[in-house]
Amino acid sequence: MPFVYRRRVQFAETDLAGFVHFSWHFRYMEEAEHALWRAAGLTIARAGENVGWPRVSAAFDYRAPLYFEDEFEVRVVLASVRRTTLEWTHAIWRDETLIGEGRMTTIAVDKSPGAPMKAKDVPGDIVEQLKAAAG
Amino acid sequence: MPFVYRRRVQFAETDLAGFVHFSWHFRYMEEAEHALWRAAGLTIARAGENVGWPRVSAAFDYRAPLYFEDEFEVRVVLASVRRTTLEWTHAIWRDETLIGEGRMTTIAVDKSPGAPMKAKDVPGDIVEQLKAAAG
């Protein structure tokens, strides 16, 4: 069962072609992912924690345009968990219309101030909580 | 030979993690692509023309973070031309550091007002001019 995040297209998200600029789909996916973390009782930015989650890769395939004021949903699945990375898959739908599909991989890193980022193991308890929320 | 577009990271492009938000790399790629069109004597938004260039797919693999005020370059290649689509590949570099690599496919569409978008053949003269610039 995917986690479902609902959203409406805002004016500033469109461009002169008359529909949503393609870069916004990546933000929509991220918003959905962070909403899933919250649904799991977590936040990606817990103060005092020294783990960060930068992107390793992000991709989206576009099927249909989204227009101003369209209501849509992002369906997120935690598709795979490896030692240091999480892979998410996303589908954006407006009613029965598939807007497109995406996937993003994030990596767990140490974020000690001043030090370079270094991959670290994904904390096991976080995975359990995310899976419970994103089925 | 790739086309080279130079740019500096702006403050609003960073996020609380302290470096550039991953969605901006897609805008950097687009800025570079549009600069290439200009270098070819073209513009992607010629008034009065009824061809549009929406994205079919976009992807980026991240290798290293970009920081505020970093100067970087985007190297663009017109990697392949099919009947209705153009595929671009991009590499972002800050000096000798590879920031990441991306690819984007755009499709030529009719944009008659009111009608749904419909794929059309890529105009041949445009391909010649783009290749001359991004050769």
Add this chain to the structure above:
Amino acid sequence: MPFVYRRRVQFAETDLAGFVHFSWHFRYMEEAEHALWRAAGLTIARAGENVGWPRVSAAFDYRAPLYFEDEFEVRVVLASVRRTTLEWTHAIWRDETLIGEGRMTTIAVDKSPGAPMKAKDVPGDIVEQLKAAAG
């Protein structure tokens, strides 16, 4: 009675200083204003209509920072109506904390394709509907 629009801060809206970039407050105000139009049974972008609503001025005074994942509300009032312009005032609150106050003036213009924008009278029925929604 102001119209109230609720929202949560998203990751991409923060910058390296650790809180929301100041340019976002203008988008928050606009999102609230457009939600008010919808609450009034209207949309600022009605297809086929030849009236547009560009900004004449926009201003915001900042009192306190907004942080990632903060829930906040924008309270909008249609403060004054002149022959060709609407003036909106906005206050952003996070619980009992005033984040800041803004104001924006929009002007009604003809948007006949190809012609320069020209001020036109604010349609009277729109004002009635907006006032009913924004008290």
Add this chain to the structure above:
Amino acid sequence: MPFVYRRRVQFAETDLAGFVHFSWHFRYMEEAEHALWRAAGLTIARAGENVGWPRVSAAFDYRAPLYFEDEFEVRVVLASVRRTTLEWTHAIWRDETLIGEGRMTTIAVDKSPGAPMKAKDVPGDIVEQLKAAAG
């Protein structure tokens, strides 16, 4: 003598109305201000320094639209210096056309990690350097 920053309008900065979204003018002003800091041999985000520069207020009056690929300039003046604040005025021009005028006030604050932001005196040497660059 104002400091002059040159820029071109990018595609993602436009909206469905066909010209630059009004929120971008605030980013253009900030980009110009940060370029001025660099011209003064400074950066607004010097690592290891515990002074930050959040906005106290920002305003813009719009005169004419900016379109995709327009080249324009932002002319910045350090209009006044008070004990804890700097006031900047900005004018955006495309050739002989005034796009609009803005002003922004920033306040110097302590940014000791974990502590609330507190106003502090503007460092005197910074003012000298900024004035030398922005006349």
